Every structure is written in C-alpha cells, then in structure tokens.
Amino acid sequence: MSWRPLSARSLGASSIQSLAIAVPVVVVLARVLSGLGWRTAATAGACAGAALLAVAAVLVHDALRLRATRWRLTEDRLELRTGIAVRQHRSVPRDRVRSVDLRADPVRRVLGLTVVKIGTGEHAGEQAELTLNPLTRRDGEALRRALLPGAAAGAAAHDGGVLAELRWSWIRYAPLSVWAFTGGALVLGALYKPLDALGLEAFSKETALAVWQWVSGRPWVAVPLVVVGNVAVGVLGAALLFAESWARYRLEREPGRLRLSRGLLTSRSLTLEERRLRGVEIREPLLLRLGGGARVTAVATGLGKAAEGETEDVAALTPPLPRAEAARLAARIAALPAPATPAAPPVWEPHGQHVHERHVREPHGQHVREPHTGAWVPEPVPHPGAARRRRLVRAVTTVAVLAAACWGWVLWAGGRGWDAWTGGWVWLLPALALPAALWLAVDAYRGLGHALGARHLVTRHGAVTRRTVALDRAGIVGWTITQSYFQRRAGLLTVSATTAAGAGHYDVLDVGRDDGLRLAAQAVPGLLDPFLVPVGDRPLVDAGR
Structure with a gap:
C-alpha cells in the first residue's frame, strides 16, 4: 500500500x-x-485581529502537521512518518499490535472523524502506541478490522455476542466515590483560575x-x-460524569477479540485481541464495596495510558x-480462549483442609481438579x-503515633497561650481513629486470599x-519472593507473579511461607525447581535459605 495522508477534515476540527x-x-x-482607555471600535478591531491570528496560527500548525504525516499498512508492518521540525519514522510489525482504540470528541464526530490509537505492548512511554489523528470514521474502522482480523488460525470456537x-439503574453507584463528597470544592477550584484570568474576582478577600x-x-x-451543598454538587457531578463516560456502553465479543464502545459526547471504541488477554480483575473501592458494587x-x-482529561482507566471493561x-x-x-497453559497439576489444599472437587477440561483435553464452588475461579x-496480627499491630501503631502527635500539639500550643486550640476536642482524633x-x-485480613485453579x-x-x-x-514469566524482617518472624512472605500484562506484577500478600513457595512452584511447573528443595516430609522450601 502506498503512503496515505491523514484526513484533511482535521483543518475544520482545528x-x-x-x-x-x-x-x-x-x-x-x-x-x-x-483599562487603557481605548475606544470601543478600536478595541473591537484589535480583538478581532487577535482572534484571527489565534485561529490562523492553529490552522497553519495543523496544515504543516498534516503535510508532514503519512502512514501505510503493508502485508507485515504498520508504518508512520511524523514531525514538522524533527522527522520520525516508526515501523511496527502487525503481529505486535495488541489493541486498537477509536475515539472521537463531539467536534470530530460531527465531521465524521476519529482518532485511532494502536497499542503495541511496549513500555517506553510515548512509544507504547501509534496515533493517527485523525482518520475518517470509515478508514478507522477499516484499519481496525485489518489490524485485528479475528481469531488466530486454530483458535478454539467460542460463543460470541453481547457480554454486557x-x-x-447502575448510575446509583456513581456517587459512591470519595470525589462525590468534595464536589463543591472541586468546582470552586476548577473555576478559580478561569475567572481570575477573566478579571472576575468572585473569590475576593471580602467575599x-x-x-x-x-x-x-x-x-x-x-x-x-x-x-449538604458540597455533597449535592458532588453527587450531581458524579451522575453527569457517569452519563457522559458510559452512555451507550456495550461490551461484545467478535471472532477472536473483545470490543467495548461507550460515550455520550466523546465516543470511544476499544478493540482488544483475546490472545492478548492475560486475566481479569474485580476492583471494589471501599465506598463502592459498602454499596454492593464493583468494577471489572x-x-x-x-493497553496504552489514559489520555489527558480521561476520567476512566483504559483497562476498564465496565x-x-x-x-x-x-x-x-x-x-x-x-472463560474466553487463551494461549496454551502449562500442564496443571491438581489444585493443592493448604493446611490439609478438605474441599469438594470437580473435573475441568482444559483446551489441551487433560483433566484437572478445581474446587467445586460454583464460581468462575476457585474461591480464595x-x-x-x-x-491478621500484622494488620492489627499496624493499626494500633498508627493510632499511637497520632495520639503522640496530638500530645505534642497540646504541649506546643499550650506554651504559646493558644488554649482555645488545645481543648478536649483534640483527643477526639485518636479516639475516632482507633x-x-x-x-x-x-476488613483487610478478611480480604486476603489466594487460590490456584486449572488455568488461573x-x-x-x-x-x-x-x-x-x-x-x-x-x-506468568517469573516470580519475586520478598520477606521483610517482621514477615520472617511471623512465618509469612509475599509472592509476586511477574507478567507482561496489566500492572506488570500481581502479589499474594502475607501468605504462609511453605504455602506461598508451593503455590509458586505449582502455578508454573518447573520455573522455580532450581531454587527449591524438599526438606523431609515438609513442602518445598527455598534452596537459598
């Protein structure tokens, strides 16, 4: 394919x-x-000239950018040339493409344009994705289909359709965030600078x-x-933000890929190959969890980084x-098809506890055992x-430090005659904090858990x-075993699974020493064998200890 320009409609959007x-x-x-005493006509003329110069400057820059930017898609590579003063040529193999994100703000939507971001899986800042800004909506969709053509050859068949x-009614969960309780303060802070630049002193000293x-x-x-006013503003803002971000939300499965579309004013469509999916996470912030909600x-x-002004995690599926x-x-x-997993041994049962089991057939056809909980993964x-003791000790220590700080404040402020600030109310802080x-x-201890299933x-x-x-x-490509001084005394350690996806590592916190090592050894058979040896009838232990 020959080199192609970006859409000239970008000048209209600019x-x-x-x-x-x-x-x-x-x-x-x-x-x-x-303020300088100019006449109205002269002021209007100067303002009109300044407006024209500002618009012209933006258009000239955009025209130069369009002239300097070219892209093409060959049989095996996606290439992009950019740069006005400093030229840059990027070339990415098509098999390195991980995701395609189509985004259009209201102006671009009216003009039939979209910004295409191609995720490459690299971890080098701006090099993690290629951006074509903008293409026509038709060209963007065609490029998405070309880069992510569907399931790889030989992939297991799986039912598709709409997932969510x-x-x-989900909008009731939108205010369950700490930001909803600071809504009024956030609005005032956001308005301060623009109003001050316009000469409006709404927040003067007198006010x-x-x-x-x-x-x-x-x-x-x-x-x-x-x-009440602050919370009301926060709740209203959270509801409006939910509507703008998640209106027309739809998560569906196409052959070999997931596609998420959402957005009221700014539309967004993210396409992710299933073979790039390495797992799923359920997040439950405190207020949302107390309200019975969660995110996936x-x-x-x-997956690239969130764009400036983006309110949602780029990895958010719901x-x-x-x-x-x-x-x-x-x-x-x-449960979607995934790359071949290592041979999975029967799930081990920590502390010798008994669980009911059921057989699960892996893609390779072998049978493995998994706890029968009726859940999508083994119950942690x-x-x-x-x-639990470690968390209780940390909690008491934190409150003790707070109480000591309050005592120091009472002594310091009382010595300066600030009796009004050293009353009994000071001690309400540690009393309520305990x-x-x-x-x-x-609650943190109740939330601790881990499990090893046939695949996850x-x-x-x-x-x-x-x-x-x-x-x-x-x-999982590696393991990191860490053990602090206090963990060693308690017989605990932290096992971190290293992966190229998501956060890069996922931790099993404060697990028993033998259980943690055995978990790592069985999750990826053979990876830790050079570092582990059996000691009598005990489970595997670290050979370097």
Missing part, C-alpha cells in the same frame, strides 16, 4: 477547537485595552471574610448546609455495577492468623480498594 484559545485571548485583551450492555463570618456566627446551621478491568498487554453482575461478567471473560482460601483503624485492619492464579487483597485478580498462568 478551526472550531481553536476557539478555545481565541475566546480567552479576546476577553483578556478587551479588558486590558478598556448499560443499565441506567471569603463574609463567608467565614456567616459560618462562624451560625455554625450549627451553616456547617450542615455547606456539607482487563489484565492485558498493549462502569460501576452490582457485585454479582461483575462476578458473572468476569466469569465469561475469564484465607491466610494465616499471623497476617475503631476505624481496627475495622480496616480486620487468583489473588485477593486490599481494604481501601479490594482487588481480586484472576491471572492466566500462561502469562
């Missing part, structure tokens, strides 16, 4: 988007010239002093009103949704009680944000 630069310039210039679609006097004069009325994200190679629905969807995604088993810290410690390594941990990850064992 001319409209340049108004975001021209309007503030005109407003500031008009304010300055009016938006239900507007702040008047607000403070009103709050301090009627605290029992003012404080609840401020809190992909553990995959080739909006906030009910926990049971998230588990069902994760089950379907985890709990960790030793020493892990039960909260203990609850979080117990499962790990779960976290209190503020609980994460349950089912990692495909075929995607």
